Amino acid sequence: MSTTPHRQALIIGASRGLGLVLADELARRGWRVIATTRRTGGESQAGAAARNGQLRVESLEMTSPEQLAALRGRLEGCRLDLLFVNAAIDRGDLPISEVPAEMFTEVMITNALSPLRALEALRGLVAPGGTVAVMSSEQGSISRNTEGGYELYKASKAALNQLMRSYATRHADDGHTKLLIDPGHNRTRLGGPDAPLAPEESIPAVVDVLEAQAGAPGLQFLDRHGETVPW
Template identity: 85%
Template sequence: MSTTSDRHALVIGASQGLGLVLADELARRGWQVIATTRRDGGELQARADAWNGRLEIEPLEMTDPAQPAALRERLTGRSLDLLFVNAAIDRGDLPIDRVSTDMFTEVMVTNALSPLHTLEALRTLVAPGGTVAVMSSDQGSISRNTEGGYELYKASKAALNQLMRSYTTRHADDGHTKLLIDPGHNRTRLGGFDAPLAPQESIPAVVDVLEAQAGAPGLRFLDRHGETVPW
């Protein structure tokens, strides 16, 4: 692992919302951060300019299978202490009988399949003792699914969690800490602007968890307080 003053992170999906605040918080703590976005400019570029080299930007459309591999080639020779995949979409609060096949496919590809494709493409950049993390949600907890609503989104996060379990089984001996993170219900475009948490409140707590868990073996599903979320 790198020293405290020389830690390197790659944040996938940082153009807005939780990913943007995560990249900014890591840079504030002294990490050297690479952040990906699907489009140029915007707030991420403004943050990169403000950090004067500590935060750099790479283009990535995660749902295009060729792009994570291309990013891997561009980053050849770089070593990461943290690879964090943050990506999710929601197509509204519909019961499953009103979800079209196209909508189901879009959400599952974005929220479950593409994050794991991205991890597989980029995992060899992570140093021994480094961390591979994915932004999940307690909405993906089957045991906590006791209230109605958002059936497709919940299913996609449960699928993400299951695929991360399989990933951990296949790569049990790689020496990486593996985390699924529930950041809580935040005021973002995805979470809605009446949500109880601001990303500027929750994300520093998430980074505390990431830093505290560094070097821990196996896979854990944790909330922003470091508490275990039931599967």
């Protein structure tokens, strides 16, 4: 990740919640930020106006390979110091025996397959020494799965982590820092109103980790404090 004052980041999934706060925090620190949203307008567009050109908004439905290819074309010539994929859905607390096949497919495509498709489509924009990161969760840790509930969501995050491990193995020599980030349990649409953390509390710590890990080799699964999350 560059130490110049013109660092540039692409945040996939910044319509609201953690992604929106991440884009704003990076812009506040002087990064030039490209933030994708599924729909035009909304909070990200307002944030772009407020940041006086530091924040640019692009439209993207991440589950669409065609839209990913179109975004890659629009960003031709961009050099990124950070590519961060933030996207996840949750369809409730059902035991896996009650999860319809359509729901299973939807969650796995959104939470596991599509983030890796995004990385593969856009990794060529990341500068040597840049960082490729994905928003994961402690819920994806198999060794910490000692309490019941949210089986599909946990499985999707474990699948994401495994696919990221495969990605890191396949691209071991590309010189990119690779991170899976657990931001903690936040009060977002996904995390619910009773979560202990606000994104405005956790995301500055996440950005501290991203900046501190710049240039680190290999793949790491870290929490917002920079501590290793067990697989």
